[in-house]
Structure formats: C-alpha cells, structure tokens
Amino acid sequence: MSxxxxxxxAGLMALTIILLLAMLARLYRKAGPHEALVVFGxxxxxxxxxxxxxxxxxxxxxxxxxxxxxxxxxxxxxxLYTRQGVAVTVEAVAQIKVKxxxxxxxxxxxxxxxxxxxxxxxxxxLVMEGHLRGxxxxxxxxxxxxxxxxxxxxxxxxCADDMNKMGxxxxxxxxxxxxxxxDYITNMGRPDVARIKRDADVAAAEAERDTAIxxxxxxxxxxxxxxxxxxxxxxxxxxxxxxxxxxxRDLQIKQANYLEAVQKQKASAxxxxxxxxxxxxxxxxxxxxxxxxxxxxxxxxxxxxEIQRRERELIATVLKQAEIERKRIEMLAEAQKQKSIAEAxxxxxxxxxxxxxxxxxxxxxxxxxxxxxxxxxxxxxxxxQAAVVDKLITGMPDIVKAxxxxxANVDKITVVSTGNGGSxxxxxxxxxxxxxxxxxxxxxETLSGMQMSELLSKVKMIGDKTPKPEK
Numbered sequence: 417m418s419x420x421x422x423x424x425x426a427g428l429m430a431l432t433i434i435l436l437l438a439m440l441a442r443l444y445r446k447a448g449p450h451e452a453l454v455v456f457g458x459x460x461x462x463x464x465x466x467x468x469x470x471x472x473x474x475x476x477x478x479x480x481x482x483x484x485x486x487x488x489x490x491x492x493x494x495x496l497y498t499r500q501g502v503a504v505t506v507e508a509v510a511q512i513k514v515k516x517x518x519x520x521x522x523x524x525x526x527x528x529x530x531x532x533x534x535x536x537x538x539x540x541x542l543v544m545e546g547h548l549r550g551x552x553x554x555x556x557x558x559x560x561x562x563x564x565x566x567x568x569x570x571x572x573x574x575c576a577d578d579m580n581k582m583g584x585x586x587x588x589x590x591x592x593x594x595x596x597x598x599d600y601i602t603n604m605g606r607p608d609v610a611r612i613k614r615d616a617d618v619a620a621a622e623a624e625r626d627t628a629i630x631x632x633x634x635x636x637x638x639x640x641x642x643x644x645x646x647x648x649x650x651x652x653x654x655x656x657x658x659x660x661x662x663x664x665r666d667l668q669i670k671q672a673n674y675l676e677a678v679q680k681q682k683a684s685a686x687x688x689x690x691x692x693x694x695x696x697x698x699x700x701x702x703x704x705x706x707x708x709x710x711x712x713x714x715x716x717x718x719x720x721x722e723i724q725r726r727e728r729e730l731i732a733t734v735l736k737q738a739e740i741e742r743k744r745i746e747m748l749a750e751a752q753k754q755k756s757i758a759e760a761x762x763x764x765x766x767x768x769x770x771x772x773x774x775x776x777x778x779x780x781x782x783x784x785x786x787x788x789x790x791x792x793x794x795x796x797x798x799x800x801q802a803a804v805v806d807k808l809i810t811g812m813p814d815i816v817k818a819x820x821x822x823x824a825n826v827d828k829i830t831v832v833s834t835g836n837g838g839s840x841x842x843x844x845x846x847x848x849x850x851x852x853x854x855x856x857x858x859x860x861e862t863l864s865g866m867q868m869s870e871l872l873s874k875v876k877m878i879g880d881k882t883p884k885p886e887k
Contacts, residue, residue, distance in 0.1 A: 445471050445478055452481045452514075454525045463518045463525075481525050485513045485587065488537050492545045495597075496552040498560065504596045506552060506560070508571075510544055511587040512579070524583030540584070547574045557600055564591035726814070 446468035447453035453464035457476030462469070464478075471478050490510050495503035514524040528536045551570050552560065560567060571589040579586055594601065 440470075443470050443473065444468055447480070450482065450484050452483055452521045452525075454479050454481055454521070454529060461522065463521050465516075465518075465521070479525070479529050481514065481521060481529060482533075483514050483516065483521075485511055486533075486537060486540070487511050488541060489592075490541060490544045490548060490589075492549065496549050498552055498555060498557050500556050502557050502596060502598070502600050504552070504557060504560065504594055504601075506548065506594055507592045508548065508568075509588075509590050509592055510540075510571075511589075512540060512584050513587060514583055515585050520580075520583035520585075522583070523581070527582050540582075543578055544571070544575060544589075547571060547578070550574070557594075557596070557604065560591075560594055561601060561604070564594075567591055 445453055445455075445464075447464045447466060449466050451465075453469070455462040455464060455469060455471060455476060455478045457472070459476065465483075488510060489507065491505075491507040496506055497503055514521060528539075531539075548571060551567060551574060555567070568589040568591060572586045575586050575589075
C-alpha cells in the first residue's frame, strides 16, 4: 500500500468518529436546575430534572417545562362586590410556580406543556380572579383595607386545591391597591379623623390648662424655694461663720498643745540622750574591764599550763632519775652479794679442809659488806629525797621566772582605775605577781606530798644521817 492510501483511510476514520460524536451530542439532552425535561416515546414518559439523557430519534421526543417563578397581576376588569354591597376594584400580585416533585411536574406537563407562557398565565389568572371574587364577597371594605395579609392568606388556602390539580403552588399573594367609585374608602376614615381631631383639640386644651397650672405651681414653688433657700443661705452663713470661729479656736488650742508636747518631747529626748550617753560610757568601761579580765584569765591559764609543764619536767628529770639510781644501787649490791656468795661457795668446795675457817671469815666479811651496802643504799635513798628537795629549792627562781614570762610578751598594758583604793591600777599588777610567787611553796608541797616545814626538817635529818668517812 502506498502512503497516500493509508493517510486517506485514517482521515476517513477520523471523520467518521467526529460525525458519530456530533450525532451523539445532538441526541444527548440536558435539563438545568430551573427546568424539567419531559421525555416521551417507546420507553414511556420520563421526567429528567437537573441531569441529562439520550433521546433516540424517531422513537422518542422531549419538551422542556420551566420551573421558574411566575409573577403576574391579578386585576379583574369588572367591579367586585363586598359583603356590604360596595363595589370595589382590587389589584393584586401573585407568585406561582410548578412544584418540584415528579408527580406535580407530570401534572403540569399535561396541563401546560403545549401552551405558551401567555396562555398559561391567562388560565392561572382566570382561576385566581374567580377565587378573589368569592373571597371579596365574604369580607367588608374595612377588613379588605385594614387586613390585606388576611386576604392573601385566604387566597393561598382557597387556591391550594385548584393549584395542586394543575401541579402548581401559590408562593405569595399580595394586595396592591383597593379602590371604589363612590369614595367609600375615602369617607370611611372621616369619622375617625373627626374624632381624632376632636380628641386632639381637647387634649391640646387640657394640655394648655395643665401647662398653665403647672407653670403657676412651678412659679409658686420657685418663690417658696427661693425664700427657703435665702433663709437656709443666711442660716448656713451664720453656722459657717460660727464653725470658722470654732475651728480657728480649736486650731489655736491644738497648736498650743502641739507646741507644749513638742517642748516636752524635746526635753525628754535631751534627757534621754544624756542618760543614754552615760549608760553607753559605763558599758564601754565595763566592756574594757571585761576585756582586761579575759586577758588576765588567759595569762593565768598560760601560767598554770607552764607550771604544770615544769612540774611534769621536774618529776621526769629529778624524781625519776633518783628512783632509777636507787634501784641501780640496790641491784649492784644484790649482785655483789651473790658474787661473794658464789666465790665463797667455790672456794669452800675447792679447799674443804681449810675452807671452813676462811669460808666463815668470808661469810662474815660478805655479811659486813652487805650490811654496809644496805646502809649505803639507805643513805642513797635519803640522799635522793635530799636531791629532790635541793632540786625544788634551786629550781624556785626558774619557776618564778617561768610564771613571769607571759608578762614579758605583753607589749602594752592599759590600766583602768575604778576607784577601789589600793587594789587598782599598777598596785593590782604587783599584787598579782606577789600572789603568784606565794603559790610556789604550795606547788612544792603538792609535788612532794609534805609540808614545807617537814621538807626543811628532812633536809636537816638527812644531813645528820649522812655517814661520816671512816678514819
């Protein structure tokens, strides 16, 4: 096949498809929300609303029925007679539409589908005018003029059945105008107008009368009120002047009282300040005395600690050494004694024959030496006590110096005299030093366990008991 043939076939196919689509578009009919599509044919009558459908040609057909609101005037050309026999001309406006349910649309289609809008409105107007004539005949002119809403409500309720039979509904019915040729409506309000005018004139006269009365009463009340106000004003001025005088008097009295209170308060404050100053001075002096007492207490504590240290030092250096020396001498004596006994026993066993005499001699000699050693040990014991006493007495200056040593570290002494005679000032310091020195014998008595008199007698007794060298 040639390329031209292929293009020709494709073009024919495309053209055929376009024609088919155009045909289908012509067959598809749509109904908007304001209209109904009535389809009739081999599938029966169908109502299409708000959608579309396909209409097959030659076997089906369709018509559009408008669902929009129809508004037209209802104004009969001939006069309408009321219940009173008065001829009136009534002009009204009616709002009517086809109901939206399928049954009502089918009924309206049966009634109006082949008619033009003018013909349809003419039929509806004839029905409405007939019902309006019947309703006007049941009412008076006053009711029609004064209650048009009631006339419209009656029209809607009366026409409802006939409208339903045509698939319609009355949305509203409004009376526009009511007229008559005999000026009945114009004269209808004259009695009321006259009555209203009369009532207005009477009301105006009564109002003027009441106004005059009220004006006179107001003027009288104003005069009385003015007189009363003048009286009250004079009285108020008098009371005000009296109150001002009293206030001035009270002010002067209060000023005098305030001045007196201020002077008293000032005198009290000055006196209190003087007393407080004296109290503060006494407190300062008392605090200074307390400080000095604390300083002295600290110095005494340091001195006591130094005394205890020296005491422990004396005990460690003198008494302990003397005790050790005594024990050493006793041990030497005992060893010498054992040595002599051992030598005597050795010599006795070697020379039994001659040893008894020599042993006896040696025994007696050893006994004599032992006794001498015992005497010597006793002497050493007494000598140790003497050494202790000697150490205590010779160490007295050191103890006194140690007691006075804390005072050497004092850079400055502030003396506050309280006026207590000889126990104040510098005399107090020297007195304290003397009292401290007087405590040294008591210290010796504590260390030795004996009175000073007994210690001194011991020194004398030790001197008497000291063995004299043999001649």
